[in-house]
Amino acid sequence: MDNIAGKKSGLTWAVNISVIVMVLLWLIPTVGLLVSSFRDRDQISASGWWQAPFSVELTYATRASDPVVTDEGAYIIEGNIFATDEVAASFAAGESTISAFGDTGRNPAEFPAGGQADLGDGEILTVQPNGDYRYVLPEEPRRPPRIYFEAETPPEFTLDNYRTVLTADNMDRAFINTMTVTIPATIIPILIAAFAAYALAWMDFPGRGLLIAAVVGLLVVPLQLALVPLLKLHQAIGIGQSFLGIWLAHTGFGLPLAVYLLRNYMVGLPRDIIESAKVDGATDFQLFVRIVLPLSFPALAAFAIFQFLWTWNDLLVAKVFLPSADEAKVMTVKIADDLLGSRGGDWGILATAAFVSIAVPLVVFFAMQKYLVRGLLAGSVK
Structure with a gap:
């Protein structure tokens, strides 16, 4: 009688404790950054954030x-x-x-x-x-x-760190540049990966297995190995260090994961729906736009969140594929070069910059989470 369907497992307490521990492990560093963002630089150097209320x-x-x-x-x-x-x-x-x-x-x-x-x-x-x-x-x-x-x-708590970050010269321009880089670099790989994933999931053609294996293999290639060759290629074809160049770079680096996730999700869609649509005379493009794409919205939303967060917080790719001029800097480069300097030892500025930079990703996450849940519910009835 221990395996009766619907009976509550005796290990539920262990699951709950594990979830609480994982949440705390993620929450404690975040609270530390928040407290440090309001502290004076000297006090941060002298004591930990948990000692902030004391002298x-x-x-x-x-x-x-x-x-x-x-x-x-x-x-x-x-x-x-x-x-x-x-x-x-x-x-x-x-x-x-x-x-x-x-x-x-x-x-x-x-x-x-x-x-x-x-x-x-x-x-x-x-x-x-x-x-x-x-x-x-x-x-x-x-x-x-x-x-x-x-x-x-x-103990001293101040807003000077936030004033320093928000009122830095050309910080507004850096915010616009970050949006200019992040939005296209999120949309372009999703569009390309969605078409590629549908082809790899539902279209029969020679070499499909090799392409899937190649996509999986590209997942383990460090992007640092491709930075210099890719920059040389961009310079050879005339796009050099530009917004177009960084869009293509982020697209190339994000495509393997996008294709892999979307293809695995599309393969799990009900085959009866696809075959019925083909019997009714639907083309592959109509199948993709009207059936597969709406049902795949949870996977699209999940990858959009990951790609947006990764692109928004990126520093290395922006340093390589964007000009070093001040009017072309994104927020991460602006903070690293102009506010932190070469040593990056100002922990108050670093913590404040972290919270300023996560404001937009948090908005995107919660907005996409709503659509993600809606997409999951819409695709749950098949």
Whole structure:
């Protein structure tokens, strides 16, 4: 009686737990990027995103710029480090505590806060945990002396990263260029692959098996191997680095997967419908347009989502097949070249750029998901 149809499996809990674990594994990095996109660069470098609500210890440098007073032949500067012009903005959110201080950038936390440090040559520096300091010098300084300190900095969340990304020069042009590349590079391979998939699925001709094997073989070829030869071909035929060139490149790289997916889906369509249409005198083109294409909409929508996401987020192909001029850059190239620089170490900008760039793909995904579900329901009754 354990195999009665309709009886709920005893392993349902395991399936539910597995789904929850997979969702969390995908969600945690996304939450980390979101939190990091609102954090200051220095705080990102000092602590992980899960520590964002708490204070972090950062090292600062400032100058003892308060008025100099004399006392028994010594020159004394007194004040509060947190109030100096160089660091006041970093501590405007609340009170902080100094843990250590120093007079050199090599060892900014050489002395513990609250103690008196003998800096040599008659110079004595004292820094209290609340930021009050006393700098004693044997002679009048020519310029304010430098003070380094390590302090607990209150958590800071800001929109500066988003302002930097959204207001960058020619970012609007880069957005238009990205749409110009992505939309044709998604539509063209779908059109070509749909015709090819129908031919490989429902038309008998010599060499069909070899073509299917070739398509499967092209799936494992790394696109990096084809970049330089393909660029040389484009230059030889006169299209070079242009929008037409990158459309054809994305089409070529996406066609093997598109043909493979669509062909496998079309093969599974009911043969009775196809044969009945042929008996009624329908041509192959009429079969394709009126029967096969509507029933294949779930597969078309699925590949459209994947191709759009891959093309929208592409950096390598855009760097190779588009001119390096600023007016031809897409968003990924614009962010990588102009905002991140050659090292790409600004994690706040990187996280912000990630969320800015996924806005349109998310809209496309949810829009196509609606049509995908509708297509699945329409093709479920055969």
